[in-house]
Amino acid sequence: MTEILEIDDYIAKCALGNRAAFTALYSATSAKLFGVCLRVLNNREEAEDALQDVFIKIWNNADRYRVNGLSPMTWLITIARNQSIDRLRARKAKQGAGLEEAAELPSGALGPEALALAASERGQIVTCMAELDPDKSDAVRRAYLEGETYNELAARYDVPLNTVRTWLRRNLIKLKECLSR
Amino acid sequence: MTDDIETHDEMALAAEYALGLLSPEEAAAFESVLAVDPALRDLYADWAEDFADLTDDIAPVDPHPALEARIHAAIFGQPAPKPKPSLIARLGFFGPALAGVAAALAVLFGLNQFGVLNDDSPTFVAEIAAEDDSFVVLASFDPDAGTLDMNRTVGGPREGRALEVWLIAGENPPVSLGVWPKGQAEATLAIASDIARLMDGGVLAVSDEPPGGSPAGAPTGDVLGVGKIMLSL
Numbered sequence: 001m002t003e004i005l006e007i008d009d010y011i012a013k014c015a016l017g018n019r020a021a022f023t024a025l026y027s028a029t030s031a032k033l034f035g036v037c038l039r040v041l042n043n044r045e046e047a048e049d050a051l052q053d054v055f056i057k058i059w060n061n062a063d064r065y066r067v068n069g070l071s072p073m074t075w076l077i078t079i080a081r082n083q084s085i086d087r088l089r090a091r092k093a094k095q096g097a098g099l100e101e102a103a104e105l106p107s108g109a110l111g112p113e114a115l116a117l118a119a120s121e122r123g124q125i126v127t128c129m130a131e132l133d134p135d136k137s138d139a140v141r142r143a144y145l146e147g148e149t150y151n152e153l154a155a156r157y158d159v160p161l162n163t164v165r166t167w168l169r170r171n172l173i174k175l176k177e178c179l180s181r
Numbered sequence: 182m183t184d185d186i187e188t189h190d191e192m193a194l195a196a197e198y199a200l201g202l203l204s205p206e207e208a209a210a211f212e213s214v215l216a217v218d219p220a221l222r223d224l225y226a227d228w229a230e231d232f233a234d235l236t237d238d239i240a241p242v243d244p245h246p247a248l249e250a251r252i253h254a255a256i257f258g259q260p261a262p263k264p265k266p267s268l269i270a271r272l273g274f275f276g277p278a279l280a281g282v283a284a285a286l287a288v289l290f291g292l293n294q295f296g297v298l299n300d301d302s303p304t305f306v307a308e309i310a311a312e313d314d315s316f317v318v319l320a321s322f323d324p325d326a327g328t329l330d331m332n333r334t335v336g337g338p339r340e341g342r343a344l345e346v347w348l349i350a351g352e353n354p355p356v357s358l359g360v361w362p363k364g365q366a367e368a369t370l371a372i373a374s375d376i377a378r379l380m381d382g383g384v385l386a387v388s389d390e391p392p393g394g395s396p397a398g399a400p401t402g403d404v405l406g407v408g409k410i411m412l413s414l
Contacts, residue, residue: 019257020308020319026249027334031241039239049250055252069226074233081236125231143200144232150202151192168202169193176192180233 001027007072012154014062022059029073030055033080040145042082048093050084057083085147135172139164183404189347192314195224199232244327249335250314295396310407311336316406318387322380329358329370338363345390346370350379355386360394383410 007028013021033054037047057079065075134158142148148156156165165171197203198211214393215221309318309331316336322329331346338344344361356379359370372380389402 003187009200016379018388020306023308023334024257024332026252027332030249031243032236033237034244036236039236039281040240051244052246052252052255054241056256060258062341064400067263073273074230077233078229078238082201125234126237140200141235143202144235165202169197172193172196173189176228177188179227 001083004072007076011058011062011065011072011075014059016066022055025058026055029076032073033076036077036080037084038087040147047084048088050087051080054083056081081144088147118162124179125175128175131178132171132175136167138166140175142170143168192224195221196228199228200224219364227400231311246335250361253314305380305412307410308406309385309406311406316387318406318408320385320408320410322377322410324380327372327374327377331361331368331370333361333366333368339367341387341392342402343390343392343394344405345388345394345400347386347388348379348383349386350383353379355400357387357395359396360390361387363392376381381412382408384408385410 003047007025010021010025010028025170030051032046034051036079037050037054038044041047041050054076058076061079065072068075070078129140132140139148139157141154142153142156150161150168153168157164159167194211198215200296201208203211215225221334277372282397305324307320307322310316314335316333318331319334320329320331329346333344338361344364346358346361347355348358349355356376358372358376360369384407386400386404386407388400389405390400391402395401
């Protein structure tokens with residue numbers, strides 16, 4: 001993916017207040033990040049609000065990007081994911097948990113940049129997750145993509161809170177062993 | 182053995198932090214260690230990379246086209262709506278902007294002294310935009326290749342009309358750089374070397390013209406966007 005360097009460059013220029021770089025960054029990454037927001041929030045309007053916050057955060061924090069050691073897409077995806085999870089948790093707190101909305105189908109034509117991003121290789125984590133019990137990999141996925149807490153996971157798998165934490169931690173270590181191979 | 186347990190413990194903790202499973206108190210404690218412990222930062226970064234891969238199969242979806250303008254307004258402030266300003270009026274806005282550019286260049290120059298930035302030949306960039314961002318073209322000029330690459334990110338030609346690109350250097354009348362290829366968002370124009378010399382510090386503009394471009398050798402239609410050419414990193 002030749003775009004990684006460009007994205008890195010756009011973020012560096014955003015840190016210097018370059019608006020053209022911000023526009024270029026938006027056009028290169030907004031569809032991928034919106035996909036992530038939409039996946040977490042399952043609601044177009046909320047996902048757009050989240051995406052707005054995401055890009056405001058990117059602009060404001062671009063100068064801190066180098067410090068954290070993340071690759072550019074990971075940094076952006078992490079911001080999008082965390083922002084969306086925060087919103088999702090706020091929504092759950094307001095509505096009471098357990099309300100599932102019907103998934104919206106993605107729509108809209110994709111630009112070449114978006115397609116290039118989508119075509120990025122699947123990470124090793126997908127392979128390693130398959131080595132865990134289905135319950136355990138499911139829990140990791142739910143925590144990351146649906147922001148489920150230990151409380152929610154304990155209720156879902158009908159086990160005490162401490163138990164769910166113990167087995168999830170054990171499986172995270174197992175996962176790391178596979179990822180480090 | 183103790184080390185192993187500690188390592189495992191930190192590894193799991195970093196994963197829990199990356200997943201957002203820690204309580205607010207635990208997360209705050211983790212962050213305070215993260216700030217001073219590079220090894221823990223690496224552990225966290227590794228997890229963040231791995232978990233981000235879980236989004237690989239999430240398809241990109243284009244957000245509503247109006248969202249970008251909304252975000253720009255939220256960050257840069259809402260520009261006051263004005264009736265189409267003349268080109269000259271638009272150029273007047275560059276005074277304060279240029280001071281900012283000069284400051285940024287001073288910073289860049291300082292960085293370059295320490296070899297932070299790579300040493301590629303200079304590239305010039307411009308954001309050719311309408312004041313309300315309803316029309317935006319990102320342009321990048323490579324003096325070595327003599328090419329002007331442009332990417333139209335917002336807006337386009339009017340029905341049955343064409344876009345023409347102009348260079349305004351100093352007090353000289355606009356020089357046509359070419360007509361935008363029909364139906365394409367991206368375009369590359371070859372720039373003759375005598376014109377290329379005028380790019381640094383000039384202004385790029387895009388005007389609305391009849392198909393095939395201005396018959397007059399000067400812009401005849403509305404100026405859709407204007408942008409100062411600046412030195413890039």
